[in-house]
Amino acid sequence: MLRVKEGDLYPMGLLFKRYHRELFGFFYHMSGNPDASEDMVQTAFYRMIKYRNSFTGHGAFRSWMYQLARNVLLDHVEHNKRSARQHNVEDYAERIGGGTLADELLQKTEQATQLRNALARLSEAHREVLVMSEYQDLKYKEIAEILNVTEGAIKTRYHRAMNELKTIYLKNEDER
Amino acid sequence: MKMNDKHISCEQAKEWLTDALKGELSSEDQTVLDAHVVQCPECQRELALTRDVRNWLQTDETPEPSSGMESRFYNMLTIAEQENNVQTPNVPPEQVGPFHFTRKPMVWMQVAATILLLGVGVIAGYWLRSRKAGDELAQQKIDIMAVQMQEMRQMMMLSLLDNSSAVERLQAVSLSTELDKADGKVIEALLTTLNYDTNTNVRLATLEALIRYTDEPQVREGLIASLALQDSPMVQMALADLMVKLQEKRSVKALRQLLRQKGIRKTVKTKVEQSIIQLSSV
Numbered sequence A: 001m002l003r004v005k006e007g008d009l010y011p012m013g014l015l016f017k018r019y020h021r022e023l024f025g026f027f028y029h030m031s032g033n034p035d036a037s038e039d040m041v042q043t044a045f046y047r048m049i050k051y052r053n054s055f056t057g058h059g060a061f062r063s064w065m066y067q068l069a070r071n072v073l074l075d076h077v078e079h080n081k082r083s084a085r086q087h088n089v090e091d092y093a094e095r096i097g098g099g100t101l102a103d104e105l106l107q108k109t110e111q112a113t114q115l116r117n118a119l120a121r122l123s124e125a126h127r128e129v130l131v132m133s134e135y136q137d138l139k140y141k142e143i144a145e146i147l148n149v150t151e152g153a154i155k156t157r158y159h160r161a162m163n164e165l166k167t168i169y170l171k172n173e174d175e176r
Numbered sequence B: 001m002k003m004n005d006k007h008i009s010c011e012q013a014k015e016w017l018t019d020a021l022k023g024e025l026s027s028e029d030q031t032v033l034d035a036h037v038v039q040c041p042e043c044q045r046e047l048a049l050t051r052d053v054r055n056w057l058q059t060d061e062t063p064e065p066s067s068g069m070e071s072r073f074y075n076m077l078t079i080a081e082q083e084n085n086v087q088t089p090n091v092p093p094e095q096v097g098p099f100h101f102t103r104k105p106m107v108w109m110q111v112a113a114t115i116l117l118l119g120v121g122v123i124a125g126y127w128l129r130s131r132k133a134g135d136e137l138a139q140q141k142i143d144i145m146a147v148q149m150q151e152m153r154q155m156m157m158l159s160l161l162d163n164s165s166a167v168e169r170l171q172a173v174s175l176s177t178e179l180d181k182a183d184g185k186v187i188e189a190l191l192t193t194l195n196y197d198t199n200t201n202v203r204l205a206t207l208e209a210l211i212r213y214t215d216e217p218q219v220r221e222g223l224i225a226s227l228a229l230q231d232s233p234m235v236q237m238a239l240a241d242l243m244v245k246l247q248e249k250r251s252v253k254a255l256r257q258l259l260r261q262k263g264i265r266k267t268v269k270t271k272v273e274q275s276i277i278q279l280s281s282v
């Protein structure tokens, strides 16, 4: 992996092959916007190429990649705030709502829409820990390494986020 | 200690439930948890709820990224390799994937440039043959070619910069570094890009391209003015660094204003404060 550092860009192609879907998933679940997510993947790899010297070789490559990805996401969020664009809940609902729908699919769509609304209501930190854990399949320990906090702190944060989501879930059930 | 003796509270059990479903509970704790859940209806309900919520989370499926994503990446990688002067190793095609420019304008511009340069060459050659080709004339020919090349690059750069694709704008910026000298038009275009491009990478690359021209007063003033316009922490910090490197004392006022900007990131703040100190100390 250290070859990435040594001016030889060839490994970047392999890294892209291996991780671009995973990164896309991270950006997608955090932003709800597939197009923006593709741009963010591109930006993340651009920065990996550009700042490959900052990868010390200590710790996992994946952690370094996620640390970089979080910054890309932060820039995206701030930029969107400035241009007063909203989180993409409507876009999302529209996208998965298109096409012919069987009842089952309709129900799934509804659930997914509710989920996006629920996730959008969580704090950034809570959403992040859920996305990393549930969609990216990262272990507590790995998340802790990426966010540079203790494993205990991540566990607590995850449980809180999960509880919050459970509350929203139950409320939705009541309203149904 | 015998495990069967260990009892846990419902609160503890609920935490462990989540960990267990994530596959992050030790087998010892799992045994203790199972013993509790078996005889506790409340925790059984919690288990069902946790499962439901995790299933609910799975309803948000990740869509397929578009096929263009991969080619855009290789496009960018190629540019990076060129900038790096790194020789591309012989990579088997299935590992590199299809490389092609994603949009036509770039290819079209290259073809146009080649044709134009060929044309210049033919005319120059004709012109040379019709006279006696002395050293001076040969030099003139080279000069004309150089001017044409410069103009062509500049034209390509300006038109690419006006593109909706961030990758192509990046290409444009990298092209600008091949210009021997930048005229006002190019500098103006670069400064506009630095201030208003929607893509942070393009702005960062533009800043790097502009460093070559910091001897020009127009560029210096543009960079100072840009401090007030940047919203990306990366660009803000890069600009602050550059101001110190250039020992640009006139920037202190703009840097101070940046500090007062709403929602300025802590890392940026620290960097800017350091920069102000460094600029004021000499």
Ligand SMILES: [Zn+2]
Binding pocket: B009, B010, B011, B013, B036, B040, B042, B043
């Ligand atoms: Zn219990």
